[in-house]
Amino acid sequence: MEHIAIIGGGGTAAALAHDLILRGFSVAIYERGEFFSGATGRHHGLLHSGARYAVHDPEAARECIEENMILRRLVPQAMEQxxxxxxxxxxxxxxxxxxxxxxxxxxxxxxxxxxxxxxxxxxxxxxxxxxxxxxxxxATFDAWRLALPFLATARAGGATIHNFTEVIGIDVQGGAVRGLRLRTLTEDVHGARGREWTAPADMVVNAAGAWAGKVAALAGVHVPIxxxxxxxxxxxxxxxxxxxxxxxxxxxxxxxxxxxxxxxxxxxxxxxxxxxxxxxxxxxxxxxxxxxxxxxxxxxxxxxxxxxxxxxxxxGNADAARPQEISRTFDCYDHGTRDNVSGLLSIIGGKGMTLRAMAEKTADIICRLTGHDAPCRTRETPLLPARAFYRS
Amino acid sequence: MSDAEKTAPESPDATAPASSVSSSSLPSPSPATEPQQTRTLTVRVQRSGPGGANARFDDYRLSVGPEDSVLDVLDRIRVETDPTLVYRHSCHHSSCGTCAMRINGRERLACITRMLALGTDVVTLEPLRSLPVLGDLMVDMRPMFAHIDPDWGYVRPVEKASTGVPHGVARYTRLENCIECGACMSACPVSNGTDDMPPATAQPAQHAAPQSTRQPARQAASQAASQAAQDTDESLPTDSPADPLAAPLFIGPAPLAALNRELARHPERREELLHIGKGPHGERHCRRHMACSRACPSGVYPAKDIMDIRMMHGGGKD
Missing domain, CATH: 3.30.9.10 (D-Amino Acid Oxidase, subunit A, domain 2)
Known part of the structure; x- marks a missing residue:
């Protein structure tokens, strides 16, 4: 199966790695800092019913109530219900x-x-x-412990995960992504820091959240983040x-x-x-x-x-006069059809609690592009507990 | 709450964003908008490779505002000066437990420790003790989690009786206080190898304390662990990481606190749980320094949990 490299180590990346592993792909995650140190971890922890969005953003509201019910079941130990x-x-x-x-x-x-x-x-x-x-x-959730089970389960299933590893380049040849150029931020035992290396990939997913624009620019494409x-x-x-x-x-x-x-x-x-x-x-x-x-x-x-x-x-592209009304739904861009860079996707928008749904939509597109008929199984597949992350 | 935690903001200039207090490496904002309490400090950060290799201190001079947490300042150093500075952080409000470190020699969470409340011109940041350093301020948490069963629960009923519950909610519940940050593990003298209390005759195990306080903690813990392994035929879970620190003499305060909470949740599993708590690496090694309870940023008081376990009958030890 194809090897998918995910840029970003937030909730969406963790859920995507989990989803792709269940569908049989090979997966690696690259995160510049600690996992969930961007918007995911800093979440207020409100597991929205969707009511907050019901009047002005019904699509986000429906996403919320559906994911609310799924996450209550999948990660009850991260929640005050x-x-x-x-x-x-x-x-x-x-x-x-x-x-x-x-x-x-x-x-x-x-x-x-x-x-x-x-x-x-x-x-x-x-x-x-x-x-x-x-x-x-x-409900209330603990953002770290809501997202960590996805990462723990993905890794137990074979995903490789790299934190403190910065993506410094996206290798595009002949209109297709070939892999990533990376920099390890931690020091090795010899005192060397910032080692640069490359990792091949059949597809690359930009799941960098608020940083998705900066990541997309590495491949010379634009996303309206x-x-x-x-x-x-x-x-x-x-x-x-x-x-x-x-x-x-x-x-x-x-x-x-x-x-x-x-x-x-x-x-x-x-x-x-x-x-x-x-x-x-x-x-x-x-x-x-x-x-x-x-x-x-x-x-x-x-x-x-x-x-x-x-x-x-x-x-982006919304009226900044009242930013609260910018839709909180999400979208997945295939840069192959949009920008002639095949094998590159960007998953943008969304909310902390729609991590699983964002992953499902992205993995569906990856299946379509790679010609695999593998249905999403993340709704019903149990997750490892958060602490299991530290047992591997 | 400790004196160094954030308190209500009382900025003299309510219109000035905190970012106007910026690093000396950036263009200074207009003096008119700079809060008066801003001070220039030195942040002294331990840098190293894995295992503490090549450890040294790097100094950063920067101006710090009254509301700036240690974590805010670390973020600024990383973004503006040194992108290779490695530290863990996630929630920024003392819930995730990733940013515990030693700040001026004491275990604290960087996210709720205000720089200026520390009251020193040099603020020294070091990684937690008792856990292997992975680099700079980041430690490997696996040795602690090796002794907290992933399947132990993390939700409990709320303490306060309520006058009602909403439709469909049987009772109000909440997450456990312990955020598993490792501060207590680092502060515990038995775990970190600085225990200099004279051996107590009442200690049930002869290997209760590391042999010498002069020994590096790692060496002492490693030696004591090997001795403990020889002394007993009971072994730790086989899925522990290979690092010698993963099989320590004393599993430490956080796992015992978690165990006591699991006992409260599952009284029917008392024998099985006490077997761990009163086992060869359990409560018997606690020498009541109480450093764990003093270090806890989350109101857990692990020393009390350990004493609870010590007083319980069962686990084949009474």
Whole structure:
């Protein structure tokens, strides 16, 4: 079977390696840093029901609810399955309520209404001014431990994985990719660092997330990737057990994701061209705390444990005036038909929790291009536990 | 929370992004937007090859803002100055457990340790002890995970009683506190080979402490492990990595903390679990330094778990 080289070591790459191994391919992953150190690991950890996207981005909403149900089954040990609430705090929120409910129904997202009294029995930390609440099947996940089982299972199945290995070139000859030029960033026992080497490949998949544009440029092709960073804030204390969402159009400071002894507040969004230099503007931190404390007042008094930024890999060409409305769906580009560079694919867009679906779509295309009739098996194939990664 | 962790931002200039506090190697931002608390520090980073080969320190001078974590600064050094600087990181908010390292000699998570709160002009970064160095600040976590069964659970019921649960949720649950970062493994004097407590007569095993505190930790642990292997016919799981550190004298605080959590989840498996916890490489080697509990960035208190296991009857040891 063909050898597929995957550039990037995020969740998508891990899930793709797993999928391709199950379909019989030979696979190698090359990641510049630690695995999941880009957007995957920095995720707020909200296993979306899809309700957040239901009104303005129904395709992403359907992807979310489908993957939500699959991942709950595949990686239960990486999750707090306590569901989520959308809470209405003012007339505008109440006016949005029916639209949200209808859109959820249209996308197959189950909902259940609660009175303010019922909602505060479930979550006593909610503001006393809550007007209505709606349960959706949100959950919390640990991003590292959600993605690691895919990598562990892929490696146990024969994938080779290289972290701290930078791709410095994509070898294209006669309009087809032949392999990668690589640099090992770690030092060897002789004190040499930055050893350069090459690895042949029958196909190369650019799964570099927000860095996909930079990787594509190595082969002289373009992908419309638009890094969209946002600030997240982890506060001390578990202010709720359920995920809390503001009942309005997806905006900033409208999610509270409890996890262990923390609560993660998110998220702001702006657009940048350089995913390596991510600001953490203090005013964004303050805004996340202020907006989330409207839903759960205790957020305002909690100490901040960490504030960080993560770059979403948005598909570009959208109106930057309201980046929250850029679709969060994903796409896979075959650069053979688009750019006359055969054997090169780019998987772009998407969300942390759609890693498996992104992998399925990409692996389907690889099967079609290589003429293999191998169906996707990742929906039902059990994954190794996260800790198994360290047993190989 | 330790004093070095991030606290609520109180920037005098709320409009200045943290990035205006930039490395000295970049063009300086306008002084008008630079937060007043910014200071120029030296970050001294241990660099090496695998196994600590060719270990030395590299110094980086850069200006640091009040909100900058050690991880923020490492990212800046890597992106702007030295792309070959190797360290592990993922979540940036103390959940993944990848960025534990020794910061000014103490085990901490780089992501929640604020540079300026350390209060020193030179901040020294070294890899964890007790685990083999793979390069620079990165250690091999496999020897620790060799003794945490991958199938042990990671979810528990929440502590606080709730006044209700949503439809379809039997009870509120949450992930375990332990993020398996290895800080406790590094801090434990028995594991890292710095145990200088006099031998206690009550110690149940004669090989409880490494023979000499002057020995390098690796050598001491290796010798002690061989002795332990001779002393007992019970062996460690066969899937342990070949590295001698993978079969240590003492499996260490993190595996025992995980084991105690698994005992709470599965009381019916008590005998089997205690067989590990009270086995030849288990709790008997703990000398109650309590360094593990002090080092834990996640509120686990492994020393308490170890004492719980010590007090339990079963595992064929009582």
């Amino acid at each position: 306590n569901d989520g609430l959308f809470v209405a705090l003012d007339d505008e929120d109440m006016a949005y309520r029916q639209r949200l409910k209808d859109a959820c129904a249209a996308s197959g997202i189950p909902t259940r209404d609660y009175t303010p009294e019922q909602a505060r029995r479930l979550e006593p930390g909610l503001t006393e001014t809550v007007l209505a609440a709606m349960q959706v099947p949100d 638009q890094p969209g960073p946002g600030v997240l804030v982890a506060i001390e204390g578990r202010v709720t057990n359920m995920v809390i969402n503001r009942m309005r159009k997806a905006s900033e400071g409208d999610i509270i994701v409890p996890q262990r002894r923390l609560s993660v507040l998110g998220t702001s969004m702006w657009l940048t061209n350089d995913p390596d230099h991510l600001d953490i503007p203090p005013e964004h931190v303050q805004r996340m705390v202020r907006l989330c404390s409207e839903m759960v007042p205790a957020c305002a008094d909690a100490a901040i444990r960490s504030a960080w930024s993560a770059a979403r890999p948005l598909i």
